[in-house]
Amino acid sequence: MALALGSRKAAATAPTALPVPPALRRKRRREAARTLAFLSPWLIGFGVFFAYPLLSTVYFSFMKYDGFRPPVFTGLRNWTYVFTDYPFFWEGLRNTLWLVVVMVTLRVVFGLGIGLLVTKIRSGLGFFRTAFYLPYLAPPVAATIAFAFLLNPGTGPVDHYLGKLGLPQPGWFNDPNWSKPALTMLAVWGIGDLMVIFMAALLDVPTEQYEAAELDGAGPWQRFRYVTFPNISPIVMFAVVTGVIQTMQYYTQAIVAGQVASGIIGGSGEQFEPGYPNGSTWTLPQMVYNLGFQRFDTGSACVVALILFAISMAFTSLLLRRKSGFMSVED
Amino acid sequence: MTDILSSAARVARRRAALQWVAVHSVAVVAALFFLLPFVFVFLTSVMTDRQALTSDFWPQHWEWGNYAKAWETPGFLTWWRNTLVYAGAGTALTVVSSVPVAYALARFRFRGRNLALMAVISMMMLPPQVTVIPMYLFWAKQLHLTGTLWPLIIPMAFGDAFTIFLLRQFLLTIPKEYVEAARIDGCGDVRTLLRVILPMAKPAVAAVALFQFFYCWNDYFGPQIYSSENPGAWTLSYGLESFKSAHHTNWNLTMAATLLVMAPVIVLFFFAQKAFIEGVTLTGVKG
Numbered sequence: 001m002a003l004a005l006g007s008r009k010a011a012a013t014a015p016t017a018l019p020v021p022p023a024l025r026r027k028r029r030r031e032a033a034r035t036l037a038f039l040s041p042w043l044i045g046f047g048v049f050f051a052y053p054l055l056s057t058v059y060f061s062f063m064k065y066d067g068f069r070p071p072v073f074t075g076l077r078n079w080t081y082v083f084t085d086y087p088f089f090w091e092g093l094r095n096t097l098w099l100v101v102v103m104v105t106l107r108v109v110f111g112l113g114i115g116l117l118v119t120k121i122r123s124g125l126g127f128f129r130t131a132f133y134l135p136y137l138a139p140p141v142a143a144t145i146a147f148a149f150l151l152n153p154g155t156g157p158v159d160h161y162l163g164k165l166g167l168p169q170p171g172w173f174n175d176p177n178w179s180k181p182a183l184t185m186l187a188v189w190g191i192g193d194l195m196v197i198f199m200a201a202l203l204d205v206p207t208e209q210y211e212a213a214e215l216d217g218a219g220p221w222q223r224f225r226y227v228t229f230p231n232i233s234p235i236v237m238f239a240v241v242t243g244v245i246q247t248m249q250y251y252t253q254a255i256v257a258g259q260v261a262s263g264i265i266g267g268s269g270e271q272f273e274p275g276y277p278n279g280s281t282w283t284l285p286q287m288v289y290n291l292g293f294q295r296f297d298t299g300s301a302c303v304v305a306l307i308l309f310a311i312s313m314a315f316t317s318l319l320l321r322r323k324s325g326f327m328s329v330e331d
Numbered sequence: 332m333t334d335i336l337s338s339a340a341r342v343a344r345r346r347a348a349l350q351w352v353a354v355h356s357v358a359v360v361a362a363l364f365f366l367l368p369f370v371f372v373f374l375t376s377v378m379t380d381r382q383a384l385t386s387d388f389w390p391q392h393w394e395w396g397n398y399a400k401a402w403e404t405p406g407f408l409t410w411w412r413n414t415l416v417y418a419g420a421g422t423a424l425t426v427v428s429s430v431p432v433a434y435a436l437a438r439f440r441f442r443g444r445n446l447a448l449m450a451v452i453s454m455m456m457l458p459p460q461v462t463v464i465p466m467y468l469f470w471a472k473q474l475h476l477t478g479t480l481w482p483l484i485i486p487m488a489f490g491d492a493f494t495i496f497l498l499r500q501f502l503l504t505i506p507k508e509y510v511e512a513a514r515i516d517g518c519g520d521v522r523t524l525l526r527v528i529l530p531m532a533k534p535a536v537a538a539v540a541l542f543q544f545f546y547c548w549n550d551y552f553g554p555q556i557y558s559s560e561n562p563g564a565w566t567l568s569y570g571l572e573s574f575k576s577a578h579h580t581n582w583n584l585t586m587a588a589t590l591l592v593m594a595p596v597i598v599l600f601f602f603a604q605k606a607f608i609e610g611v612t613l614t615g616v617k618g
Binding site: 031032034035037038039041042044045046048049050052053054056057060067114117120121122123124127128130131132133134135137138139140141142143145146147149150152154155156157158159160189192193196197200245248249251252256259260263264284285288289292293298301302305306308309312313315316319320 | 388431441449456545568575
C-alpha cells in the first residue's frame with residue numbers, strides 16, 4: 001500500500017518543483033504498476049493472512065465470544081482474567097523463561113561445539129557431518145514420539161541403560177522435574193541447523209589471523225577467545241536471537257510429549273489439557289489452543305495471542321536494528 | 332642442527348597425531364548421541380509385540396511384518412495421500428507466488444521497499460498462533476472449509492515470508508549487469524526474471540522448495556486446527572499421534588510407523604543434500 005501511495009505522491013509533487021516530461025511520468029507510472037504486479041501475491045497475503053486477522057485479534061480481545069452466540073463487549077475483562085484467574089498463565093511464562101535460558105544456551109553451545117568439531121575432522125567428514133545433521137530432519141511429531149519411547153520408564157532403552165549404569169532413572173516426560181530437561185535433550189539432538197550455520201562462519205575466519213596468533217604464542221583457548229570468537233560473534237548473536245524467538249513459539253514437541261506420555265489425545269473439548277505432567281510443559285502458544293479451541297473462550301485466547309505477538313516482535317526488532325541488526329534492510 | 336629440526340618436526344607430528352585421535356574420538360561419541368536414537372527406534376520396530384515390551388536391545392525374530400501392519404492400519408494411506416497433496420501443492424504454490432515478490436524486493440527501487448522488507452521479516456518471525464483465532468473463524472464460519480486441506484493449501488498461493496526472504500538474499504548476490512544486459516537485448520521484466528535470473532537462482536529455488544516441502548510435511552499445528560475434525564483430512568504428523576494412542580502398548584508398530592514418517596524426509600535429504608545445506612547457510616547470511 002505504502003509504495004503505491006508513495007509513488008503517486010512523488011508524481012503529484014514533482015511538477016510544482018520541476019516540470020516532468022510526460023514520457024518520464026508515464027515511465028514512472030509503468031514502473032509503479034510493474035512493482036505492484038510483482039508484489040501482488042504477497043500484498044494480498046499480508047492483508048488477508050496478517051493485517052486483517054491481527055486487527056480482528058485485537059477486536060476479539062475485548063469481546064466475550066464462545067464461537068456460537070454473538071460477541072459481547074466486555075472491556076478489559078479478558079485481560080484481567082488471563083493475568084489473574086487463568087491458572088496456567090504465569091506457570092507457562094515461567095516454563096518459557098526456563099526453556100529460553102536453558103534450551104537456547106545449550107543449543108548454541110553444542111551447535112558451536114559440533115561446528116568447531118566438524119572443522120577439525122580430517123577423516124570421514126561426510127559421514128560425521130551427515131550423522132550430526134540427520135536428527136534435525138526428523139519430523140517433530142515423529143522425533144517426539146521416538147524420544148517418548150527411548151525415555152519411557154520400563155521399556156525405553158535409555159531408561160534401561162541408565163539403570164544398568166546405576167544412574168538415576170527419572171520418569172522424564174512423566175515427571176514434572178524432568179519433562180523440560182527431556183524436551184531440551186530432544187532440542188539439542190536436532191541441532192543440525194545451527195551446526196551448518198556455525199560451520200560456514202568458522203570456515204570464513206581468515207587463516208592469517210590464526211597464523212599471526214600462533215606466532216605470538218597463543219594457545220588453543222587464546223586462539224578461540226581472541227581470533228575465532230570475535231569473528232563469529234555476529235552469527236552467535238543471530239543464533240541466540242532466532243533461538244529465543246523459536247523458543248517463545250515452542251508448541252508441537254511440548255503438546256505431543258504431554259499427550260503421548262499421559263496417554264490422552266486431546267481434541268476440542270476433550271479432557272486432555274496441555275502442560276502434562278503437572279503443568280510443567282505449558283507454553284504460551286498452547287494457551288491460545290487451550291483457551292480458543294478447548295475452552296471456547298475466544299476473547300482470552302486473543303489476549304494471549306497478542307502477548308505472544310508483542311514478545312515476538314520485541315525480539316524481531318533486535319534482528320532489524322540498523323547498526324548491528326543481522327537482517328538490517330539497508331543496502 | 333638437523334637433529335634439532337627433525338626432533339621439532341617429530342614433536343609437531345606427534346601433536347598432530349594426538350589431535351587427530353582426540354578429535355575423532357569426540358566425533359565418534361557425538362555421532363553415537365545423534366544416531367543411536369534411530370538405531371533403537373529401528374531395532375524396536377522389528378521386534379515381536381511381546382519383546383517390544385521389554386528393554387531388550389537386539390530383536391530375537393526380525394518381524395518385518397510390523398511395517399506391513401503399520402502400513403495397513405486404517406487411515407495410514409489416507410494420511411500419506413493428504414500429506415503428499417499438502418506438501419506438494421503447498422510447495423509449488425509457495426515457490427510460484429514468492430519468486431516475483433523476492434525479485435521485486437531485491438531489484439526494484441520503490442518507496443516503502445525497506446518497510447515491505449521489514450514486514451516480511453516480521454511475518455517470518457510470527458508464530459501461527461497469533462492469528463489463528465480469526466483465521467479459524469474465517470475458514471470455519473465464512474467459507475465452511477475446515478475439515479479439508481484447503482485452509483492449509485490456499486494461503487500458500489500468497490507468498491511465504493521465509494521463502495521470500497531467503498530468495499531475496501540470494502537474488503541480491505546476482506550482479507545487476509545481467510539484468511541490464513537482458514534489458515538491452517529487449518527483455519521485459521517478466522522475461523528477464525524467467526529467462527535470465529531464475530536459471531541462475533536454481534540452487535536457491537531448490538533450497539526454498541525443499542524447506543517448504545519439509546515445513547508442510549512436518550506441520551502439526553495447521554492440520555490440528557483446520558483439518559482434524561475430519562479423519563479423512565488428517566496428515567501424517569497429526570495421524571501419527573493417534574496411531575500411538577491406538578497402539579499404546581505396541582511400541583514396535585508405533586516405531587515402524589514413526590520410521591515410515593521419517594523415511595521420505597531422509598531419502599529426500601540424501602538426494603538433495605547440497606541444495607539443503609546451501610539453503611541453511613543462506614539463512615545465517617547477513618542481509
